[in-house]
Amino acid sequence: MPLIGLGLATIGASGKTLDVFFPLIAFAGGDLESSNLYNSWNQLMDDNILEIQDVEALNIEDKTTLSALQSLNSNIKLILCRIQEDITIQSIEEAYLKLHLISYKFFQPNTLNLDNLFNTLPNVAWTNNGPIELESINHSILESKRAHRSLEIKSIDKFPRLTDYIVPPGVRIADTSRVRLGAYLSEGTTVMHEGFVNFNAGTLGAAMIEGRISAGVIVGKNSDLGGGSSTMGTLSGGNKVKISVGENSLLGANAGLGIPLGNNCIVEAGLYLTGGSKVEVFDRDMVSQGVVKADQLSNQDNLLFIRNSLSGAVEARINLKSVELNDALHKNQ
Structure with missing residues (x-):
């Protein structure tokens, strides 16, 4: 160390x-x-x-x-x-x-x-001229207007964007304001405009990120977070479980995840799966194995989570599909 x-x-x-x-x-x-x-x-x-x-x-x-x-x-x-x-x-x-x-x-x-991180970092104005103390920002704005100089306030936050400090090799980031310093982006990762990666979070291999990777969340290689999808973090709201997405998995558009997801799993579009969600589990022959809380299925591989369109019940079936990324979208040279 x-x-x-x-x-x-x-x-x-x-x-x-x-x-x-x-x-x-x-x-x-x-x-x-x-x-x-x-x-x-x-x-x-x-x-x-x-x-x-x-x-x-x-x-x-x-x-x-x-x-x-x-x-x-x-x-x-x-x-x-x-x-x-x-x-x-x-x-x-x-x-x-x-x-x-x-x-x-x-x-x-x-x-x-990272204990005491938030208490240690100051809240500052992040500008095109670097960080400025909030106590000085009004004076800085006045000076920029007087001198007819550009002063763009990009954010007011404790964390700056990653690319003002580090540009990871082999990645694409469509909107750099949506990736914070402290993000871990592996080569082959593509973060689209609606994607977001917080600090102490990221990808362990090539991945398509069109959803939110909250603090503490890691996404395995060859996995896809669909547009508007969300992973539950641990910074606020009482959640203590570290969420992860396994390899070769898909979190569908506008879906949400509140359990650690195994390898080769799919959460269908629009389904928010929390640890307390009641899930009916089916075997390969579509025979019901009973109802469990979703957190009992944490880190289990080869599952397809869907909401039955007739009954509204959440179901976990054996996933017979494989998730494959489009290689052309991840050769970020």
């Missing part, structure tokens, strides 16, 4: 850190270059956060990176942030480093301790 991130921290008018971009992360026990950087940086640090005054002290061999770090704006500080063990988040620098670790795909969702 020991690692150190090299970050560019944006400092607001009040002197508080607003965000941190980590272009380089070094790991203890990583490959030779990474391990050497970690050891070099670790010797500079008495505390877990250190402001760097002399770029040469970082021993960075890449000349392009070194040059970029030598010409920083006055509101940008160069820092090192060290994480020695995975404990509750203590600082905004650590919070941003953990979000980067997930989006760089060093760690999968739900494998890092």
Whole structure:
């Protein structure tokens, strides 16, 4: 776990850190270059956060990176942030480093301790000129009008969009405002305009995302979230179960999912399946096996969940179909 991130921290008018971009992360026990950087940086640090005054002290061999770090704006500080063990988040620098670790795909969702994340991150205005403190935003708007300069406020939130920091290889994102920093997007993933991926959530392989991946939710490879579909998160509302979608599965348009779904499963369009939903289970010969709560079918493979159009009852049948993605839509070169 020991690692150190090299970050560019944006400092607001009040002197508080607003965000941190980590272009380089070094790991203890990583490959030779990474391990050497970690050891070099670790010797500079008495505390877990250190402001760097002399770029040469970082021993960075890449000349392009070194040059970029030598010409920083006055509101940008160069820092090192060290994480020695995975404990509750203590600082905004650590919070941003953990979000980067997930989006760089060093760690999968739900494998890092993100406790205290929301309390640590400030709510800021995300603009085309970077983050601005909310206490300063009205003055910034006035100044932009006076100078006839563009100031676009893209959102007011604790989380920025992923692509302002990291562009994952081999993905398509139709609307970048709908994918937060901390999202985990595997190569071959396509996120269409109505798709959404929260932090600490994402895809473990090529996937079509036209629905919502809530925080904590992971989607297996070759699976499809249809337009307007939704997965139940754990941030609010009382749900404590981590929802997942298995491999080769389909969540139909406007469907919803409140249980972990197994491999090769289908939830029909428009059906919201919660853990408490009463489901009649049928075997391969369409003989009823009784009624159970949906959460008893969690992580079971080869199921087709439908609502009987005559009785209105929710049924789980053996899924005889296979879900296949259109390869042409996922060769994101």
